[in-house]
Amino acid sequence: MSGTLIDFCKQLEPTALKLPASLLQAARDGVEFQHHFPTTREEPWKYTRLGRVAALKLTPVKINQSAERLAASETIDIIFEQETWHCAEPTAGLHINFSADLDASAWNACTLQGHVQHINALSAQGGVAIRVDANTKLIKPLRIIHRLQGAHTGLILHHQLILGNHASAQVEVFFEGTSEDSYANVLFDFFIGAGANLHTDMLQQTKGTHYGFHTQRIYQQKDSTVALQTLTAHTHFTRNEVEVFSQEEGTHTQLYGAFIGRENNHIDNHTYVHHTAPNCTSDENYKGVLADKATGVFNGKVKVYQDAQKINAYQSNKNILLSDLATINAKPELEIYADDVKCSHGSTTGQLDQHALFFLRARGISETKATDMLIKGFMAEIVGAVKSSHIQEALHALLD
Amino acid sequence: MLKITDLHASINGTEILKGLNLEIKAGEIHAIMGPNGAGKSTLASVLAGKEDYEVTSGAITFEDQDLLEMSIEERAREGVFLAFQYPVEIPGVSNVNFLKTAMNEIREHKGMPALSAKDFLRLVKEKSALVDLDASLASRAVNEGFSGGEKKRNEIFQMAMLEPKLAVLDETDSGLDIDALRIVAGGVNTLKSANNATLVITHYQRLLDHIIPDFVHVLYDGKIVKTGGKELALELEEKGYDWIKSVE
Numbered sequence: 001m002s003g004t005l006i007d008f009c010k011q012l013e014p015t016a017l018k019l020p021a022s023l024l025q026a027a028r029d030g031v032e033f034q035h036h037f038p039t040t041r042e043e044p045w046k047y048t049r050l051g052r053v054a055a056l057k058l059t060p061v062k063i064n065q066s067a068e069r070l071a072a073s074e075t076i077d078i079i080f081e082q083e084t085w086h087c088a089e090p091t092a093g094l095h096i097n098f099s100a101d102l103d104a105s106a107w108n109a110c111t112l113q114g115h116v117q118h119i120n121a122l123s124a125q126g127g128v129a130i131r132v133d134a135n136t137k138l139i140k141p142l143r144i145i146h147r148l149q150g151a152h153t154g155l156i157l158h159h160q161l162i163l164g165n166h167a168s169a170q171v172e173v174f175f176e177g178t179s180e181d182s183y184a185n186v187l188f189d190f191f192i193g194a195g196a197n198l199h200t201d202m203l204q205q206t207k208g209t210h211y212g213f214h215t216q217r218i219y220q221q222k223d224s225t226v227a228l229q230t231l232t233a234h235t236h237f238t239r240n241e242v243e244v245f246s247q248e249e250g251t252h253t254q255l256y257g258a259f260i261g262r263e264n265n266h267i268d269n270h271t272y273v274h275h276t277a278p279n280c281t282s283d284e285n286y287k288g289v290l291a292d293k294a295t296g297v298f299n300g301k302v303k304v305y306q307d308a309q310k311i312n313a314y315q316s317n318k319n320i321l322l323s324d325l326a327t328i329n330a331k332p333e334l335e336i337y338a339d340d341v342k343c344s345h346g347s348t349t350g351q352l353d354q355h356a357l358f359f360l361r362a363r364g365i366s367e368t369k370a371t372d373m374l375i376k377g378f379m380a381e382i383v384g385a386v387k388s389s390h391i392q393e394a395l396h397a398l399l400d
Numbered sequence: 401m402l403k404i405t406d407l408h409a410s411i412n413g414t415e416i417l418k419g420l421n422l423e424i425k426a427g428e429i430h431a432i433m434g435p436n437g438a439g440k441s442t443l444a445s446v447l448a449g450k451e452d453y454e455v456t457s458g459a460i461t462f463e464d465q466d467l468l469e470m471s472i473e474e475r476a477r478e479g480v481f482l483a484f485q486y487p488v489e490i491p492g493v494s495n496v497n498f499l500k501t502a503m504n505e506i507r508e509h510k511g512m513p514a515l516s517a518k519d520f521l522r523l524v525k526e527k528s529a530l531v532d533l534d535a536s537l538a539s540r541a542v543n544e545g546f547s548g549g550e551k552k553r554n555e556i557f558q559m560a561m562l563e564p565k566l567a568v569l570d571e572t573d574s575g576l577d578i579d580a581l582r583i584v585a586g587g588v589n590t591l592k593s594a595n596n597a598t599l600v601i602t603h604y605q606r607l608l609d610h611i612i613p614d615f616v617h618v619l620y621d622g623k624i625v626k627t628g629g630k631e632l633a634l635e636l637e638e639k640g641y642d643w644i645k646s647v648e
Contacts, residue, residue: 362448363498364506373501
């Protein structure tokens, strides 16, 4: 069976996820209401056109529910490759299942925001449900790999990670492989218990004319800490949506991102931090480097609700354009309804520092190497925040 | 080593150097003094190959090669070193990493093998001591958070590491206190040999108390208008640049 994405939404029996009827209806209405695909007249899609995505002819990837076992390694691996998913033996206090096991009660806290999430809710073919018991500190990182291949595939996954109270985990997420005229819509729901700690590094580096849509929704309870690094390199088309719900006091959230585009790459990062509880901090830092005719979008929104006093929210976006034809559309947004908060935001876009380039060359370093060094230096803050050694290595290889 | 003949250079269509002649031989120290706007920094920039400046006529040969035909990095690899008047801060790029890259590019150009990590670190230790540069500064990002004096000492540290044939010091004394001045000058003097040469560009005579020049040239309105020994610097200090202008 093949068809367009909208054909999927209409034809598929969408209940791989046990969505509450109200959410399902909301998703249906959302897709219908937006006449299937939003246009650039709608603010969240002003700089990202979906015409090509709407026209894709796709065959859905149906994941077999039972996992192939992977041998133990330094990381606890979960690999999605075509119809198969592979999974390592979980360690104590860790539970890994296919999405039929998704904790439906967690859904009650969710709302669906926008096109990408609607499509996901209607058509997700499954996903992995990970639960870390309270007080369990995972020693090995969890590594989730999406290996894309073939052409005209439609991969729609909904993952869920639940960290119990005072649990901690390090997660590495990869999107890799080569795929043509294909679509992926992969959503993560992170439910972070009180006092829990999550560190996630995500690297997107799929080759080919692949259209990748990624959503990370993070729900944080009291005194929890989350650091999420979103790294996108040389992808044809990527849309990232990160949404943080700071629901109780004392949460810390770090959202870092780096995007590197060339040729006709289009990389779009949308973030939305909801501060609904007092005494919380969020720190956002996104950096982009765009060459050739690449385009980038950064839209970061922080909303501080009326009762959320003593919030410390910091947001920064810096971009370097390496060519006259590269474009960035940056929009930092702050919406504040409380009166005792400290918030800052800023965005800058420029070219490579010509004085620094001259200095390095005047010490004997070739122009190409000097340019690479400056880009690496520019990205150092973000790369330094990455804990995953696999991703560190991949980034060094990309930036060298 | 260096021969500049009838050099004319301009920036944004304004001519700054208007027929400059200068010859520097191995083992010599030359000082160029002159009032603001005379073209001192332009000369340094043109020697290093800064692209903002356009050489409209004249010639520069360095070790019998046409310097003006070389790219910025080729000049450095051939042994031209510019100590910057305003050293650049480069966040995220470590001083040590950048120097290692620079040294190995220069060595590759000369057909020499790359330095081992051990030899490199030994050199860093030895040469940073020469200018009293704290070893921790060597591992920080290039000039980031350095004081004015530390930035200038870092320039001389780089010079010590790269061992150029011709070092051009562009107002290295500006912004230095007496102690830093002495350290920087001490570094330059230690590095001096019969095989290399130094061109000191300065506004004031005081640096020349520490780095004793063989020749002092006065640059005025894009030309060298007077050349003498080290005593010329003292005379200038005493009489001021108006004296030169009136000689003109």
